[in-house]
Amino acid sequence: MSAVPMRRFFLAAVLWLPAMFFIWVYWSSVFMLPSSLAAQSVLRGQPALFADVWRGFPRHLIDPGATLPTGPGAPTEGRTARDDHLLVLRFSEQAMPAPMRAEKQATGEEPLPVVNTMKYGYGLALIWGLVMATPLTTRRRLAQMLAGWLAVSVVQAFGAVTGAWVVALQFLGADALRGAGLAPELVALAYQLGYLILPAVVPVVLWMLMNRRLVEDLARPAAAEPAAASPVPAPPAPAASGPEATRNEPDGRG
Secondary structure: OOOOOHHHHHHHHHHHHHHHHHHHHHOHHHHOHHHHHHHHHHHHOOOOOEEEEEEOOOHHHOOOOOOOOOOOOOOOOHHHOOOOOEEEEEEOHHHOOHHHHHHHHHHOOOOOOEEEHHHHOOHHHHHHHHHHHOOOOHHHHHHHHHHHHHHHHHHHHHHHHHHHHHHHHHHHOHHHHHHOOOOHHHHHHHHHHHHHHHHHHHHHHHHHHHOHHHHHHHHOOOOOOOOOOOOOOOOOOOOOOOHHHHHHOOOOOO
8 A cells, every 4th residue: 555645644534434424323223233133132141130122112012102212323203213223121020129120010110221322333433434534445445344344343232231231230239230140340340441442442443453554654754855955165266377377466566
C-alpha cells in the first residue's frame, strides 16, 4: 500500500463515518441479528436467572392496540415496530425476591426489563467508516468489513449478556446471581468492560492490525526537506600580468 497523506485520510474518514452510522442505525435489525441470537442463547441457558428471553417485545403478552416503545433502530411505532435489537427478560420465579414472587402470584404481573443491544454495537459503524476511508482493493475492503462485523458482533453479544446480568442484579439482588454461579463484583466489572471499553477499542485496534502499513505511513514523520544549498562564492579572478598589469599599477608619481 502506498503512503497516503494524513490529511486526505482523515478527511475521507470524517466523510465516511456519518454515512456508516446512518446505515448502521437504519439496518440495525440486520446487523444486530448475530449478536442478539448469541446473547439470547447464552441467557436462555441460565434457567436459574431467566425463565425466557425474547428478541423484541413478546407480542402475545402485549394488549391488542398497545403502542410499543421505540428507540434508535426502531423508526416505526405500534405492533409493527422494528425491535429485534432489544432483549426482553423474564426472570425465573424461584430467583425472584419474596415480594416480587408474591405480587406475581397474586396479580400475574411481573417486570419485563429490556436490554438494548445497540449501545454495545456502534463499533461497527466506526470500523466500517475507517475501512471505507482506507485505500484498498474491493476484495480486501469487503474482507475487512466482514471481519469487523464478526468482531463487533462478539463484543456486542458480550455487552448484552453482561448488561442482562446487571439488570438481574438490580431486580433480583446479589444472592440470586450467586445462586446462579456468578460473582456480583465480577459481573459489574465485566459490564463496565463491555460497555465502556470494548465497543470503542476493539474496532480501532482491529483496523490498525489489518492496515499496519498504512498506520506506519501515517505515524511516520514527514521527511525533512533538504536545506537550501548556500551559494558558493565565485573564485577570485586571477591577477593580471604583462602590459595590462603595468598599465593598472600606480606609477607613484604625485
